[in-house]
Amino acid sequence: MTGSPASTAAGDLLADLIAHGVRDLVLSPGSRSQALALAATALDRAGLLRVHVRVDERVAGFTALGIARETRVPVAVVCTSGTAAGNLLPAVMEAFHSGVPLLLMTADRPPELRGVGANQATVQTGIFGPFVRWTVDAPVPGSAPVPVSENTDEMSPARRAAGEHAVGAPECLRNPTAESGAEPMAGTAPVSDVTDEARAAQRGGDRHAAHHADGLWGPTADAATAWSGLGVQAVEAALGLTGEGVPGVAGPVHLNLPAREPLSAATEVTAVPGPAPSPPASDPLLLARGPRTVVIAGADAGADAEEIAHAGGWPLIAEIVSGSRFGRQLVHDYRGLLRDERLGGRVERAVVFGHPTLSREVTALLSRRDVEVIAVRGGGEPLDLNARTTAASAVTVEAGETDRQWLGAWMIASQAAAIDLSEAAPDQDGLSSKDPLARAEAVRAELDAVRRPVDRALLADAVWRATWPHDRLVFGSSRLVRVADQVLGGKKVPVHANRGLAGIDGTIATAIGIAVASQGDGALGVTRVLLGDLAALHDVGALLLPAGERAPRIQVVVGNDGGGTIFDGLEVAASAPQNDLDRAFYTPHAARFADLAAAYGWEYQRVSTRSALDQALTSPVTGPQLIEVPLERR
Ligand SMILES: Cc1ncc(C[n+]2csc(CCOP(=O)(O)OP(=O)(O)O)c2C)c(N)n1
Structure with a gap:
């Protein structure tokens, strides 16, 4: 006492x-x-x-x-x-x-x-x-x-x-007093x-x-x-x-x-660390092989989705925030393929992991009454968009043959739809040509490529390429996450995003928490967070880090298009007065990220070309960095 x-x-x-x-x-x-x-x-x-x-x-x-x-x-x-x-x-x-x-x-x-x-x-x-x-x-x-x-x-x-x-x-x-028997x-x-x-x-x-x-x-x-x-x-x-x-x-x-006063006094505290209780093992639902099936991986699906797609021989539609966007059965440009009557139109069953939020096409599929939906949900409310979704705590696949026709049709279409964002290989012949004109032409082409201004797809691609399994990648709920979802290929890297409610609040703080937790005990890796300028400004208070704590290795990559351009895609944008749209949705600002970074003691870089971006993303990171990438509004 x-x-x-x-x-x-x-x-x-x-x-x-x-x-x-x-x-x-x-x-x-x-x-x-x-x-x-x-x-x-x-x-x-x-x-x-x-x-x-x-x-x-x-x-x-x-x-x-x-x-x-x-x-x-x-x-x-x-x-x-x-x-x-x-x-x-x-x-x-x-x-x-x-x-x-x-x-x-x-x-x-x-x-x-x-x-x-x-x-x-x-x-x-x-x-x-x-x-x-x-x-x-x-x-x-x-x-x-x-x-x-x-x-x-x-x-x-x-x-x-x-x-x-x-x-x-x-x-x-x-x-x-009820248990102790003491009198009030x-x-x-x-x-x-x-x-x-x-x-x-x-x-x-x-x-x-x-x-x-x-x-x-x-x-x-x-x-x-x-x-x-x-x-x-x-x-x-x-x-x-x-x-x-x-x-x-x-x-x-x-x-x-x-508590009542005295609210504290010098006290000896001690504790014996123990393990967290583990949840009881749940019986997995056995999936028959029969129906034409797709596996959908939404936010926080994790690697299980890929495993089940692999085991069942089913196409894998994995959002960029799923943590399962990898493997041979990954579907590229899944939106287009879901819209295709011969593919999306013929789906009989969807097995869902995590919380899909990034495309209308997946929402439409999961809302179809004629599709059997089985949802393995990791958090929050149970998914049930078609009012007949079966909830499962885990699933497993019965032994048997893969439906090669079904999988093959998806894989062929997927390959054709894959987007290649990689830079064209340098013209080695031109660069080493004896003809000065040809050489100059090749050098100019090379310089153009290096100086190419960054757009959203290039930005998402650069961050994706810079990220490896020991790193962490966090997406904000800005337009960039949707672009990333549309253009990026498969890669087995740990990804996080607050897609529970898709708020633009708390993104930097969440990422710092992820960085702090993943970088303990000498673990390697950098946490990168990709977000828009409004999402970054919304959480600017998270840049305030305590002096006495180990600085997280984090790169906050802000695609700055001067406001919320996600709203430029609203249908109403075609008819409402532009000034009203700007004022109420785009919300232009002239916040200076360089000054914000300086105020909070963060390293800062502004990069506008592909090569500078690649360099910034792959340079050693020892503490918190803010990387601003100017983007066109459109
Ligand atoms: C807490 C919260 N407030 C408002 C919204 C609505 N909202 C969604 S995106 C967005 C603007 C995002 O702007 P920015 O981060 O600059 O990304 P951009 O649209 O330019 O890509 C807003 C306000 C939200 N999702 N969460």
Whole structure:
């Protein structure tokens, strides 16, 4: 027991998390979360936890999302009360929809200081709504020096809402006295024992009682264990073993952690690292070979999609963000082939991995009632565009013969449609010709090629070519991801993208999280993120990295076309007034990326030719770099 029950409980909780596989915690500064923050930094010093500090909670949330995307292990996020907690919501929504395990640990005021106008106090229970698999409003560590009565009439609407949202907590946690058998504390503590906050609470004593009578609150019987046991429950729910939502699908969970003063005190913390619980093995669905089948790999499909396509002898339609865009059965220009009546028109069955979002053609196929769709979904909501999709946790293929005619037709069409973006080989004969005119011509052609301005396809291709299996590639939700999806060929490299909700927010923070997680323990590799200028500006706060932490090897490659050109492709763009379109959609800006990079201490390069781009992408990377590539609007 220390001078602060909050510190004891924080140490317990973090030790519990570490014992169940958690290794990373992203922390934003705040006084209410001080017990958790100091326990975390102490565990970091002891080598038991990696703490990543981010000032902006939205950035912190997406950084955690990036780390968890890469490690597939729940990552904790700690922040203070109030708007700090609200800033986590975008990352929570994305994590829910893409099945990424996060542990949101929001510090809070004790119940008696909620709904009474106390500073930095709001309704935090239930704040993440349907986007968490499990949520608990934890008991306040230590005993409560506040009066308790049975008056239930004065509960504020906000508190009622809070109570309604406090789902999923076992009875012993919602009312800790239930299990211990301890009597609820009644009466008023001696004034000498109470803090300013508690005195304020005494003034609002009936409201506190309202909580208690509601079954949500009560003094803790044992201050040292107020939060113990919550860690393992949180990890299990985040990994999809328990909690609401699709069983087996990972996602965020919320621990709302109230504390009374003293909010922290010097405390010894220790932990014994253990493994994360593994989900029970699921029975795979056996796929018969019969129907004419395609395998569709959407975001986060992973290598399984390629394996099944290979095993079944089926064409593989793999989005650029799938992580399965490789292998002999990969279909080039899948949009065109899906539109072809002899190919897409004859599909009888689609086996889907991940979350396809990048083409109308795939959406159209999966919406067809005459196509049997089997969806192996890794995260978020189950896919069911045709209202008769079968969900499967895994699939396997029955032994037998490949339908060579079906596969062959796709492969021939695919080969014919493949796009070759490679530079024409230099004219060696011309370059070594004795004829000065021929030589000059060859040199000029060579220079033209080197000075060729970069367009979107060349940019996507250059980044793709520069990326290898030990690297990571992250796509933002700008137009560039669609161009990349249309033009790039197969390559087995790890790819990430926040396609759960396809937001343009948090891309740089996510990529930094991925970089940090993939570059530990001397691992090689660079993380590259390819995004548009608006997406980059949206997350510019993520460039702020703490001085004391190892700098990630990251290249943020910004295709700068002066605004959001993705909207130039909207149908309405043909008829609406150009000025209105520019103002409301394109949103032109004159932000200077060079100055932004300088302000945040990032290396900066502006490259506009193919050769300069190749050079920038393949030069050694030792820290964070911003590479700006000017692009034509059209
Ligand atoms: C958080 C969020 N806000 C708004 C959008 C809508 N949106 C989609 S793309 C886009 C503009 C992207 O511009 P940029 O990153 O410059 O890429 P470009 O379109 O020029 O390729 C916007 C605002 C979104 N997806 N997410």
